[in-house]
Amino acid sequence: MSDGRLAGAGWRHWLVNLPRWPKRAILIVNDLFVLSLALWASFAFALTTFYVPPTLEFGLLLATAPIIGVATFYYSGLYRLVTRYIGQKGAIRIFTAVVLTVLIWALVVLMSGVDGVPRSVFASFCGFSALFVWLSRQFAVWLLNGVPNITLARFEPDRDNVIIYGAGTTGVQLLDALKKADDYKAIGFIDSRRSLGGQHVNGLKVYKPEKLGKLIELRDVKHVFLAINELSASEKHAIIHELEPYSVAVKTLPDVNDLASGRIQVADLRPIDVHDLLGRDPVPPDPELLQQNIRGKSVLVTGAGGSIGSELCRQIMRLAPRKLVMYDLSEVGLYEIDFELTELQCELAAEARLHGQPEPAIELVPVLGSVLDSQLAENTVCNHQIEMIYHAAAYKHVPLVERNPAAGIVNNTFGTSVIAKIAKKFGVARFVLVSTDKAVRPTNIMGASKRLAELVLQAEAQNGSETIFSIVRFGNVLDSSGSVVRRFRKQIQQGGPVTVTHKEINRFFMSISEASELVIQAGSMAEGGDIFVLDMGEPVKIDDLARSMIRLMGLEIQEDSNPDGDIPIEYIGLRHGEKLYEELLIGEHTSGTKHPRIKKHLDPIYPFALLAIELKKLKDAVDRNQLDAIHNVLKRTVEGYVPDKSMLQHQDTSQESWASLSQIVR
Incomplete structure (x- = not known):
């Protein structure tokens, strides 16, 4: 990932940094268009002609299909997916939502009593819709990430992007463990040491803490793993406080000396303990x-x-x-x-x-x-x-x-x-x-x-x-x-x-x-x-x-x-x-x-x-x-x-003052 992307310059960064609702609005407009195109292509394919709806009423019936589609996509959670990292899980969700859309629209057509919709239209509408919606998402992937090979994005393993906080020995061991895991993909280190800023450790770039927020947003980071040994409670609290606004799942590692094998594994990661939120170092017992x-x-x-x-x-x-x-x-x-x-x-x-x-x-x-x-x-x-x-x-x-x-x-x-x-x-x-x-x-x-x-x-x-x-x-x-x-x-x-x-x-x-x-x-x-x-x-x-x-x-x-x-x-x-x-x-x-x-x-x-x-x-x-x-x-x-x-029942005696006993207390 280049420094230019992190700097937030250019239209790609402007688009990525848009609030959630404008992004959803763009997707909704896109889906209304591609679903309409898919429906028209289905009729044209079935009738082998350039298709024009015969009546206004029939045209209105056809217009319900993309509207039903957008509503179904919304309730299926399709608009909550991050488009530029959609992965195979997103493909399955798109196909499921499209099938549900076609079934609902078929029911609407049946209840309307309108004739003139060939049965083959429903099958081809399902296929064209899934294809067009998927291609529109892949175009967005190419547009936002600059990936020239669409198949790379299409078959990218569905893994969560993570940041490793700490590029020392513990962080490097954790990176080695993550490379063997199917669930996580490390996209960078965060480390406050000036000597490491901008460097690559084990092939992974090290960013300064001030880049954290932009990195989380641009790369859709889901987790931050704290991998710093000998971190005091107050220092850990400061880092946790810094991470709070980003709604990422924060996990940490026990001390390397406490690990049974002496080597770090992904299974050793644990959620942030609520004790870490106190920000207070315990006093060693006497x-x-x-x-x-x-x-x-x-x-x-x-x-x-x-x-x-x-x-x-x-x-x-x-x-x-x-x-x-x-x-x-x-x-x-x-x-x-x-x-x-x-x-x-x-x-x-x-x-x-x-x-x-x-x-x-x-x-x-x-x-x-x-x-x-x-x-x-x-x-x-x-x-x-x-x-x-x-x-x-x-x-x-x-x-x-x-x-x-x-x-x-x-x-x-x-x-x-x-x-x-x-x-x-x-x-x-x-x-x-x-x-x-x-x-x-x-x-x-x-x-x-x-x-x-x-x-x-x-x-x-x-x-x-x-x-x-x-x-x-x-x-x-x-x-x-x-x-x-x-x-x-x-x-x-x-x-x-x-x-x-x-x-x-x-x-x-x-x-x-x-x-x-x-x-x-x-x-x-x-x-x-x-x-x-x-x-x-x-x-x-x-x-x-x-x-x-x-x-x-x-x-x-x-x-x-x-x-x-x-x-x-x-x-x-x-x-x-x-x-x-x-x-x-x-x-x-x-x-x-x-x-x-x-x-x-x-x-x-x-x-x-x-x-x-x-x-x-x-x-x-x-x-x-x-x-x-x-x-x-x-x-x-x-x-x-x-x-x-509110808990007193039939309380009718007066309260005697503690002051009356002041003469007999120590």
């Missing part, structure tokens, strides 16, 4: 903080089958505990994590043998049951001599808990209380509660129940305990169960619409692995009753996230400015108990820790004796299913709790 409370110890993880619980189990396994007890109410979740960790144990053993090290002797214990079953929980902690508890068991889906407030409070608040009391009774060294940013000034039952669980732990710590209780609070975890990311991905794969509750809603995000690492490290720094807050970076607008995911899957957003887009976005309104913005802190009393991404926060503590009274009232209200009484207890105990008015 090995000492990770191992301090796990190596050689007996560890219990509640909610082990959930998103956070299962990731905690994976990371704990790699830190060589003496015993890992997985506690969960879900049989399916528990089975899956137990099976996965058993396989991981075999992998760790093989890895140890390979390096001449002793095999790790980790006892895996799955326990099926509820945290509310105090007898089962006691037996588990006592029999397995638990030294460290990570309490991740919770109901976390806001709308679901809002509809089932009693279940949410019983599981999240009283379940935490049960496990905390057992930990205290049997002298468990440390107890870490996995909490949420929704516990800060909550507007929903889920957040309030988690804040109350925090207060329970703080009160237990204040009341004197050998067990060191701590709380780790963070925001949304990417790709967890119920994650908006999973929902968006599924909606996009199904063709949309993607549903966003509000244009301005934003959330803090963190990867599951990073959140779990920070939970483990925070627990190692606890002194008793601490609340640790994870630095989640900048909040992300959910609307922006949805748009980025659509574009990076190579699709266009359907909106007023682009009615022909692929995926619409619908704004469905905030759900019950949902806030536009989440917070991680209640007050401003925050101090640093030895980890740069973990802060310690001082929240007000509810005195143990008063909290016990309120919990008794809450239990009575839950037992009697008195929603108004439940809300009243939460208002008194949880600072800033403002329930969703």
